[in-house]
């Protein structure tokens with residue numbers, strides 16, 4: 001007979017720091033030169049170019065982050081400025 005009981009009454013391990021919302025990367029139009037590198041990297045066709053500037057369609061973006069390091073001008077980030 002075991003005296004051990006399972007410790008499922010008090011779970012103190014839940015991290016409730018929900019600072020990271022479901023945001024998606026954005027492109028700083030002032031930095032972007034429309035080279036299209038990020039567009040080719042996006043597997044979800046979420047990046048489009050309009051008037052020579054790239055933008056991310058948040059509805060299409062799957063937040064995979066693949067585009068962020070691709071931009072040599074660091075125009076893609078999660079900052080909302």
Ligand code: SF4
Nearest residue numbers: 032033035036038071
């Ligand atoms: S890689 Fe950077 S500069 Fe090129 S289109 Fe994308 S955001 Fe613009």
Ligand code: SF4
Nearest residue numbers: 042061062064065067
């Ligand atoms: S985070 Fe992923 S899905 Fe979203 S725009 Fe960048 S490469 Fe495309």
